[in-house]
Amino acid sequence: MGDTVRWGILATGGIAERFTTDLLTLDGAEVVAVASRTEASAKAFADRFGIPRAYGEWDGLFTDEDVDVVYVATPHHAHREAAGRALEAGKAVLCEKALTLNAREAEELVTLSRDRGLFLMEAMWMYCNPLIRRFTELVRDGAIGEIRTVQADFGLAGPFAADHRLRDPAVGGGALLDLGVYPVSFAQLLLGEPDKVHAHALLSPEGVDLNTGMLLGWSDSGASALLSCSLDGDTPLTASVTGSLGRIDIPRGFFFPDRFTLHRDGHEPEEYVAENDPHSLRHEATEVMRCLRAGETESPLVPLDGSLAVMRTLDAVRDRIGVRYPQEQPVEQA
Secondary structure (H helix, E strand, O other): OOOOEEEEEEOOOHHHHHHHHHHOOOOOEEEEEEEOOOHHHHHHHHHHHOOOEEEOOHHHHHOOOOOOEEEEOOOHHHHHHHHHHHHHOOOEEEEEOOOOOOHHHHHHHHHHHHHHOOOEEEEOHHHHOHHHHHHHHHHHOOOOOOEEEEEEEEEOOOOOOOOOHHHOHHHOOOHHHHHHHHHHHHHHHHHOOOOEEEEEEEEOOOOOEEEEEEEEEOOOOOOEEEEEEEOOOOOOOOEEEEEOOEEEEEOOOOOOOOEEEEEEOOOOOEEEEOOOOOOOOHHHHHHHHHHHHHOOOOOOOOOHHHHHHHHHHHHHHHHHHOOOOOOOOOOOOO
């Protein structure tokens, strides 16, 4: 891998636009191709960003010899197919979260990437955020002692029409995969995979979750996490981690924070402020390019085993609330 990493963009929706905008600000990043299911959409995207090649089908991108890494920005239900086909074509892959519809699909992708010796990473930009990395270091270094509780939420006001993708079971709709993946990933970043999962949800007439509350537990440490996600309420979007010696509070937008506050017994509150643009997706792109240049097939910041663990928790939550997507095989009881 040379100094320049050549990207292919798969899909042309809002998150693809945002990622490409940020990617083009990075030295050593070049976007050489884009693909969509329609040529018109691909060409319009290419024209907007000055991308030299536009494909009206996926295979053109996967077989393009100039593409080093494919960014998969399709809806959830297409992640397994898109990322899998890219890996089979020998491409490195950055795939939007949630990584797949379920843990079975995620395991298939991880096995494929490891068997082929190819890079794969879930686009969990929160994990790559410099301030989240600093926050994690403080917690792991014992700044607040042993973790007792984690609280985090992600809700949107809505309402979303019945024909919106977020309410469509066929594309992995519902609050959990789009929004709930953030609080769950946040808790598991600190505590790993829980062994206790409880959940309650309000379901839509289509059968996806509109509002979900989760209580996760870790028997070995006694820690617990109270998490929520919603398509039917504008929640605070905050997070708080309480330990035996103190607490860290992250204000609104906990998954791309510009600051957080450390509270410790006997000390004045300490505020940590971001030095870079916390809203940017370029941090995850930078990590991908670092890994590719170093010949690494997995990122230590967004490890594949961690993504698999999150998918297993999301599966367990869906089992508790009774949400199953139509293309899934029956899910075993977690």
